[in-house]
Amino acid sequence: xxxxxxVRDASKSYGSLRALDSVSLQIEQGEFFGLLGPNGAGxxxxxxxxxxxxxxxxxxxxxxxxxxxxxxxxxxRALGVVPQELVFDPFFTVRETLRIQAGYFGLRNNDAxxxxxxxxxxxxxxxxxxxxxxxxxxxxxxxxxQALVHRPPxxxxxxxxxxxxxxxxxxxxxxxxxxxxxxxxxxxxxxYLEEAEALCGRIAMLxxxxxxxxxxxxxxxxxxSGVRLRVRLFPDSLPDSLRGWHVGRDGESEVMQLPDYASLxxxxxxxxxxxxxxxxxxxxxxxxxxxxxxxMRNH
Amino acid sequence: MSGxxxxxxxxxxxxxxxxFQTIAAPILSALLYLMIFSHVLRGRVEVYPGVTYGxxxxxxxxxxxxxxxxxxxxxxxxxxxxxxxxxxxxxLTPLSPFEMFSAYMLAAVARGMLVGLGVxxxxxFFIDVPVVHPLWALAFAICGGAILSALGxxxxxxxxKFDQLAAFQNFIIVPLTFLAGVFYSVHSLPPFWxxxxxxxxxxxxxxxxxxxxxxxxxxxxxxxFLVVAISLIALSTLTLKLLSSxxxxxx
Numbered sequence: 226x227x228x229x230x231x232v233r234d235a236s237k238s239y240g241s242l243r244a245l246d247s248v249s250l251q252i253e254q255g256e257f258f259g260l261l262g263p264n265g266a267g268x269x270x271x272x273x274x275x276x277x278x279x280x281x282x283x284x285x286x287x288x289x290x291x292x293x294x295x296x297x298x299x300x301x302r303a304l305g306v307v308p309q310e311l312v313f314d315p316f317f318t319v320r321e322t323l324r325i326q327a328g329y330f331g332l333r334n335n336d337a338x339x340x341x342x343x344x345x346x347x348x349x350x351x352x353x354x355x356x357x358x359x360x361x362x363x364x365x366x367x368x369x370x371q372a373l374v375h376r377p378p379x380x381x382x383x384x385x386x387x388x389x390x391x392x393x394x395x396x397x398x399x400x401x402x403x404x405x406x407x408x409x410x411x412x413x414x415x416x417y418l419e420e421a422e423a424l425c426g427r428i429a430m431l432x433x434x435x436x437x438x439x440x441x442x443x444x445x446x447x448x449x450s451g452v453r454l455r456v457r458l459f460p461d462s463l464p465d466s467l468r469g470w471h472v473g474r475d476g477e478s479e480v481m482q483l484p485d486y487a488s489l490x491x492x493x494x495x496x497x498x499x500x501x502x503x504x505x506x507x508x509x510x511x512x513x514x515x516x517x518x519x520x521m522r523n524h
Numbered sequence: 525m526s527g528x529x530x531x532x533x534x535x536x537x538x539x540x541x542x543x544f545q546t547i548a549a550p551i552l553s554a555l556l557y558l559m560i561f562s563h564v565l566r567g568r569v570e571v572y573p574g575v576t577y578g579x580x581x582x583x584x585x586x587x588x589x590x591x592x593x594x595x596x597x598x599x600x601x602x603x604x605x606x607x608x609x610x611x612x613x614x615x616l617t618p619l620s621p622f623e624m625f626s627a628y629m630l631a632a633v634a635r636g637m638l639v640g641l642g643v644x645x646x647x648x649f650f651i652d653v654p655v656v657h658p659l660w661a662l663a664f665a666i667c668g669g670a671i672l673s674a675l676g677x678x679x680x681x682x683x684x685k686f687d688q689l690a691a692f693q694n695f696i697i698v699p700l701t702f703l704a705g706v707f708y709s710v711h712s713l714p715p716f717w718x719x720x721x722x723x724x725x726x727x728x729x730x731x732x733x734x735x736x737x738x739x740x741x742x743x744x745x746x747x748x749f750l751v752v753a754i755s756l757i758a759l760s761t762l763t764l765k766l767l768s769s770x771x772x773x774x775x
Contacts, residue, residue, distance in 0.1 A: 278612065328534075
């Protein structure tokens with residue numbers, strides 16, 4: 226079984242800007258994979274290379290084992306891409322748009338699947354509306370539909386929930402999750418880290434065209450070292466000996482970052498010695514955002 | 525195969541949905557040219573023996589409309605898709621460069637032919653024009669439309685903004701069509717301009733097409749056809765090269 230996506234030493238420059246710098250990456254079939262990184266990190270460039278919208282300067286890329294340059298017909302059949310920009314063809318209705326997109330892939334009589342897509346994306350009532358008349362969120366869902374219309378085994382979503390309201394976002398993720406459970410490989414870029422945390426099994430973080438972290442979501446969360454906590458003190462004054470762990474103030478509480486759980490003991494000892502009592506204390510869960518910020522800072 | 529048919533269908537639907545603008549309007553412009561010029565020049569110019577100026581003008585106007593609309597179709601479709609970003613829907617598919625090329629070309633030729641035929645039918649009510657060699661006329665119509673649709677693709681791919689496309693159209697396509705002997709026989713020109721006209725491939729399209737109607741032209745139809753065929757092959761090769769290389773489409 227070939228990997229869903231295989232990238233080997235892929236590089237791409239635009240003029241003097243190195244958008245992607247010798248990136249290697251393998252995504253297995255059936256994964257729910259996240260591509261994270263700040264703007265300009267190279268996420269969209271990587272997706273464009275996989276989709277054949279951009280040609281690599283060096284390296285090779287495969288989708289379901291098919292080289293995206295040499296065997297582009299097969300690799301593009303295996304891939305559905307939801308582009309980041311909200312694009313549409315103003316000449317057509319929603320149903321025409323989906324039918325035409327299916328036709329490009331050589332599919333006829335695909336209406337049962339198109340009906341299901343319209344249903345699942347909550348677009349049925351708009352099937353005969355012109356694309357121009359749709360709201361941004363609806364256009365975004367049509368883009369998702371277009372990417373799914375040829376039932377590709379690999380689906381890439383580039384910021385799919387930007388501009389989609391919360392309720393629909395939930396519905397969209399439910400649909401994508403079901404596709405993943407049915408065996409589709411999903412690759413996702415998003416700015417909403419909580420989405421990636423909730424959905425993705427593995428995550429690659431990109432920065433300035435390079436992969437700076439590639440691991441399971443659980444391991445990435447585990448990398449956020451230390452313990453963060455919030456304490457309310459009486460009297461409200463932090464002993465000087467604890468200043469090194471102090472990271473800020475939140476209301477009437479101090480926010481502390483400790484290297485590990487064992488340090489809790491010494492923190493309490495210092496407080497006791499200074500005659501300060503703990504009125505309230507809360508351990509704060511680290512999340513992907515902390516991991517993200519930490520990894521980006523360290524690279 | 526059916527990917528190609530879908531793109532062809534989409535391109536046909538695209539202009540058909542706005543047919544007032546893409547078909548009716550150019551037919552009306554051609555009729556206005558005919559009314560004005562044939563009225564002003566009636567009885568003053570006889571280009572070929574036994575052929576009135578009005579008769580002479582009709583095939584030229586039909587061909588000019590055909591050429592300009594073939595160009596407009598492929599060029600505007602591509603530049604609109606590029607600028608609005610929906611070109612990506614075609615670029616993401618397994619369509620080969622040749623399939624894209626043929627679909628854009630056939631749709632553009634179809635629009636050109638519809639407008640050209642529309643001009644001929646509309647003018648039939650006013651002036652009777654003979655058709656001596658219909659197959660010559662058809663051959664030049666198809667090849668001329670195909671050449672202009674290839675030029676349209678090249679312009680659409682090359683241009684980054686509507687402004688650049690308009691420049692291509694106004695400074696290259698329009699002068700070449702107007703100076704192709706649509707409104708006059710190049711034999712009526714001074715020798716220098718006669719020679720200059722012979723360097724304009726559009727002249728051979730118009731002259732060959734007109735030969736199909738009157739059995740008379742400024743040059744032999746076979747010679748015109750050779751020039752047209754060579755132009756078509758050269759421009760098609762260039763267009764296919766651009767599409768295959770991904771020039772300005774796949775960066």
